[in-house]
Amino acid sequence: MKSPVLGSIVLTLLVLHISTTCHGALPTGFQKGKCGQNDAEAIIRGVVAARFRRDPTIVAALLRMQFHQNRCDASILLDGPSGEKTAPPNLSVRGYDIIDEAKAALEKACPGVVSCADIIVAVTRDAVALGGGLRYELPLGRRDGKASLASNVNLPAPSATVAQALSAFKGKGLTAAEMVLLLGGHTVGVTHCALIMNHLHNFNGTNKSDPTMNPALLATLKCRCPRNGASGNNTINLDQNLPSANKVDNSYYNQLILNKGILEIDQKLALDPATKNLVSAQATGSNFPALFNNAIIKMSTIQVLTGMQGEIKKSCRSINKL
Numbered sequence: 001m002k003s004p005v006l007g008s009i010v011l012t013l014l015v016l017h018i019s020t021t022c023h024g025a026l027p028t029g030f031q032k033g034k035c036g037q038n039d040a041e042a043i044i045r046g047v048v049a050a051r052f053r054r055d056p057t058i059v060a061a062l063l064r065m066q067f068h069q070n071r072c073d074a075s076i077l078l079d080g081p082s083g084e085k086t087a088p089p090n091l092s093v094r095g096y097d098i099i100d101e102a103k104a105a106l107e108k109a110c111p112g113v114v115s116c117a118d119i120i121v122a123v124t125r126d127a128v129a130l131g132g133g134l135r136y137e138l139p140l141g142r143r144d145g146k147a148s149l150a151s152n153v154n155l156p157a158p159s160a161t162v163a164q165a166l167s168a169f170k171g172k173g174l175t176a177a178e179m180v181l182l183l184g185g186h187t188v189g190v191t192h193c194a195l196i197m198n199h200l201h202n203f204n205g206t207n208k209s210d211p212t213m214n215p216a217l218l219a220t221l222k223c224r225c226p227r228n229g230a231s232g233n234n235t236i237n238l239d240q241n242l243p244s245a246n247k248v249d250n251s252y253y254n255q256l257i258l259n260k261g262i263l264e265i266d267q268k269l270a271l272d273p274a275t276k277n278l279v280s281a282q283a284t285g286s287n288f289p290a291l292f293n294n295a296i297i298k299m300s301t302i303q304v305l306t307g308m309q310g311e312i313k314k315s316c317r318s319i320n321k322l
């Protein structure tokens with residue numbers, strides 16, 4: 001650094017950069033005029049509503065996609081041989097085409113204005129409301145990251161202990177209460193047998209099933225996910241209260257108390273002293289939808305890019321060409 005003036009400008013930019021990383025203050029919603037005569041949030045809502053009518057399982061797909069973001073910068077959407085999409089836990093993340101559809105509609109209405117990072121959280125918000133949850137206002141104005149590395153993905157395994165899961169969530173600034181609320185996302189959607197083989201047949205390396213699992217449920221699941229069968233792709237509802245299997249409600253917590261947790265981590269939440277009271281509070285309480293929303297909103301602001309960081313991608317699958 002030869003020039004002291006240049007040096008101090010670089011230093012100032014560096015300080016600005018650091019102070020805006022992670023916790024950039026985002027305004028709520030898109031201000032009028034941001035997308036010309038159009039209402040960007042209404043455009044997104046239209047895309048989600050049309051999809052939801054054909055396929056209500058998009059609620060689960062989009063909630064999971066939002067959670068799987070390493071940071072809230074849409075880097076999960078980038079295609080490429082070693083991107084986050086290629087990390088083992090991605091295997092069954094779905095809904096990339098819904099993002100593409102919303103992005104195409106927005107680029108038509110107001111090119112270069114709405115980031116892919118905002119689209120992910122906005123489509124999830126709309127899907128949650130359609131799926132029986134409450135609608136929430138979202139802070140918007142995220143920018144998109146330019147890098148995506150599978151090696152950056154560090155999600156807890158389905159067999160994680162509560163302590164391991166807590167350490168991952170706390171690392172992102174989320175509390176135990178928020179973790180229990182966010183795992184309430186498992187009130188919708190499915191798992192594949194492959195991910196519960198150990199829960200059913202080799203719990204904690206014992207070559208036996210989880211001894212705490214409800215016996216009737218265990219029998220059913222063992223039929224659907226036999227130990228040596230080619231059943232890895234069979235699906236199992238995460239919420240075993242079947243009338244509400246696709247509904248955003250607190251039924252997941254009631255199932256855990258009945259020992260009907262599907263993933264190992266689900267059941268452990270209801271048994272571990274660090275989280276069991278939080279589970280019973282949600283099972284008996286009536287305000288899960290609002291509390292879930294607060295936790296989702298907080299998750300949606302983790303490590304966001306703001307100001308001049310990142311970019312507004314033209315296609316969510318690739319970074320902009322210069």
Ligand code: HEM
Binds near residue numbers: 191
């Ligand atoms: C310790 C934390 C978590 C673990 C270990 C975990 C693990 C898993 C696993 C193994 C599956 C099944 C994947 C498959 O077989 O296709 C799954 C599905 C799902 N997860 Fe999680 N998850 C966690 C937290 C969350 C959070 C915080 C949310 C959202 C707020 C979430 C939302 C979902 C949804 C909606 C599905 C169903 C997806 C579908 O039907 O396509 N999960 N999760």
Ligand SMILES: *[C@@H]1O[C@H](CO)[C@@H](O)[C@H](O)[C@H]1NC(C)=O
Binds near residue numbers: 204205
């Ligand atoms: C799992 O096994 C380890 C030792 O192999 C043991 O320390 C731990 O308590 C077991 N956990 C459960 C939930 O049984």
Ligand SMILES: *[C@@H]1O[C@H](CO)[C@@H](O)[C@H](O)[C@H]1NC(C)=O
Binds near residue numbers: 207
């Ligand atoms: C595990 O249990 C199954 C039957 O329950 C048995 O066939 C198998 O040999 C056992 N495997 C080990 C490594 O003990």
Ligand SMILES: *[C@@H]1O[C@H](CO)[C@@H](O)[C@H](O)[C@H]1NC(C)=O
Binds near residue numbers: 231232233
């Ligand atoms: C599951 O489906 C995938 C892709 O459709 C296939 O490659 C794989 O062999 C299937 N696995 C099992 C256990 O059937």
Ligand SMILES: CC(=O)N[C@H]1CO[C@H](CO)[C@@H](O)[C@@H]1O
Binds near residue numbers: 085086087091
């Ligand atoms: C949708 C997607 O990109 N899936 C990728 C997930 O990761 C595997 C490898 O682990 C890739 O083969 C898939 O293409």
